[in-house]
Amino acid sequence: DAKTTQPTSMDCAEGRAANLPCNHSTISGNEYVYWYRQIHSQGPQYIIHGLKNNETNEMASLIITEDRKSSTLILPHATLRDTAVYYCIVRVNQAGTALIFGKGTTLSVSS
Amino acid sequence: NAGVTQTPKFQVLKTGQSMTLQCAQDMNHEYMSWYRQDPGMGLRLIHYSVGAGITDQGEVPNGYNVSRSTTEDFPLRLLSAAPSQTSVYFCASSYPGVETQYFGPGTRLLVL
Numbered sequence: 001d002a003k004t005t006q007p008t009s010m011d012c013a014e015g016r017a018a019n020l021p022c023n024h025s026t027i028s029g030n031e032y033v034y035w036y037r038q039i040h041s042q043g044p045q046y047i048i049h050g051l052k053n054n055e056t057n058e059m060a061s062l063i064i065t066e067d068r069k070s071s072t073l074i075l076p077h078a079t080l081r082d083t084a085v086y087y088c089i090v091r092v093n094q095a096g097t098a099l100i101f102g103k104g105t106t107l108s109v110s111s
Numbered sequence: 112n113a114g115v116t117q118t119p120k121f122q123v124l125k126t127g128q129s130m131t132l133q134c135a136q137d138m139n140h141e142y143m144s145w146y147r148q149d150p151g152m153g154l155r156l157i158h159y160s161v162g163a164g165i166t167d168q169g170e171v172p173n174g175y176n177v178s179r180s181t182t183e184d185f186p187l188r189l190l191s192a193a194p195s196q197t198s199v200y201f202c203a204s205s206y207p208g209v210e211t212q213y214f215g216p217g218t219r220l221l222v223l
Contacts, residue, residue: 043115043201043214044154087153099203099212101146101153 004088009106012082018075020105022088025069032093033064035073036101037084044087044101047073078109112137115215117202123221124192132187132218134202142205143185144169144212145177147198154201160185192222 005023012018024033034049048055048062050071055062061074075082087104118133136143144159146169156169160179174196176188185204189196199219203212 041199041217043203043217044212045214046211049211099154099156101155103151103153 004090004102006086006088006102006105008103009108012075012078012107012109014080014109014111015077018078018082018107018109020073020075020086020088020107021070022073023070024088024090027068027090028092030092031090033062033068033071034089034091034099035060035062036087036089036099037082038087038104039081039084047086078107080109080111083107083109114138115202115204115213117200117215117218119218120216121219121221123223124189125223126193128192130189130192132189132200132202132220134185134187134215135183136185136202136204136213137183138204138213139182140204140206140213141182142212143179144203145175145185145187146201146203147171147196148201148217149198157187157200189220192220194222196220197222 032049032051035047036044038044048057048060050062064071085104085106087101089099115136141162145157146154148154155171157175158177160166163179163182166177179185199217201217202215205212
């Protein structure tokens, strides 16, 4: 699986958009970009994933650059409950392969 | 649906003791896996299973055994606990080919 690079930490004011970047310059053509988050002491939670098109669901939006070498997770209106560690993972969409979690980005949302 | 459940929530063991961490899911997921998370670190895969009767090793399998006799259950056995196995253990499951994994709440293990 391709390696990802994320900032160690980010801050965001409550109600504002949180934009979390991820670099994955060695991504292969068949690798997807996944985002998970882990709220303190809980199990990781799936947020969104995509291959090359931008994606949106009830939680977030995922913007993938045209060359697929980087992506941005957008939480449109961050709340205090969005304070968590956010993990960007790139991998093939194949059953039986692991999610490789790096250290992620710690997002702190404050009022 | 209860989703993915794990028991116990907390456990303290002495070095050399054995125990089984339980994991169950009620979503009829074929794929299940075990991860450990050490302080300040990401999750590392211990063992996984793509269906009943099929298991395989992940990144850090030493000191752990698994079996998968049913689709619902995937227990993790510590054969002889060591302080290095002090960690938080997460179980996860998913449908095959749909790799949005669902995680349990975790088991916090302390080995003295």
